[in-house]
Amino acid sequence: MTTVTELALEDQIAHLAEIAKQWDWQFARIGETSISLRLPARDSSWFWLLIECDDFLEQPPAFHWFNPETNALDQRADTPSGGGYFHNDSGRICAPWNRLAYQQIDARGPHSDWALANWRSNAKTGGTTTLAAMALRIHAELGGPHYKGRLG
Amino acid sequence: MQEQITVDIATPKGVFHGEFPKTTKVEEVIIAVLSEMGLDGGDTFDLVYKGQVLQPIQRPLVSFGIEGSVKLELVATGSGV
Numbered sequence: 001m002t003t004v005t006e007l008a009l010e011d012q013i014a015h016l017a018e019i020a021k022q023w024d025w026q027f028a029r030i031g032e033t034s035i036s037l038r039l040p041a042r043d044s045s046w047f048w049l050l051i052e053c054d055d056f057l058e059q060p061p062a063f064h065w066f067n068p069e070t071n072a073l074d075q076r077a078d079t080p081s082g083g084g085y086f087h088n089d090s091g092r093i094c095a096p097w098n099r100l101a102y103q104q105i106d107a108r109g110p111h112s113d114w115a116l117a118n119w120r121s122n123a124k125t126g127g128t129t130t131l132a133a134m135a136l137r138i139h140a141e142l143g144g145p146h147y148k149g150r151l152g
Numbered sequence: 153m154q155e156q157i158t159v160d161i162a163t164p165k166g167v168f169h170g171e172f173p174k175t176t177k178v179e180e181v182i183i184a185v186l187s188e189m190g191l192d193g194g195d196t197f198d199l200v201y202k203g204q205v206l207q208p209i210q211r212p213l214v215s216f217g218i219e220g221s222v223k224l225e226l227v228a229t230g231s232g233v
Binding site: 126 | 160162163164165166167191192195196197198200202203205223225226227228229230
């Protein structure tokens with residue numbers, strides 16, 4: 001039987017897919033709970049994300065930088081830099097709505113001081129609680145003045 | 153010159169389609185979209201056009217060079233740390 005959580009996730013994926021289609025991002029489902037998404041940057045290059053949504057909404061999604069040709073995750077050449085969201089040291093998107101920002105989940109996660117269960121109420125999450133909101137935030141960072149190109 | 157601006161706005165809950173007079177202030181657009189899309193007015197959002205955050209929000213759309221049909225993004229502010 002489909003659960004309320006599964007229905008909510010499908011709603012959120014549908015919203016993101018709708019935006020991706022109209023904004024000419026590339027969106028694809030990979031299995032039941034993962035998504036690949038291509039976003040443009042200010043310098044006309046593209047970045048790919050692999051977004052793992054298992055246990056979303058209990059936990060935030062995991063945002064990996066992705067190479068669709070090799071399927072490699074989180075390589076420096078596939079990772080943007082600049083600003084508060086794109087950490088130069090860890091390569092992680094540093095926000096409470098990214099599961100990989102939590103050191104308890106990922107050794108490269110910058111934060112040991114955040115509680116995963118409280119990701120929605122973390123003041124730094126703000127309104128960034130849906131998949132579309134998260135993608136729009138990343139898109140804004142890639143297109144904004146803080147973006148500094150690739151890490152490697 | 154057209155007095156109306158046709159907008160597609162990517163929001164945290166999908167795409168908003170609508171029209172606004174070109175003299176509509178950015179803050180009025182944000183309020184209208186939040187209401188229409190059922191988004192929490194307690195959160196703060198920026199309206200973004202071609203990578204530019206439209207600020208100050210008391211300025212009208214037309215003052216940012218926005219005319220005709222445009223795509224905008226409603227981005228929750230939050231913060232990266």
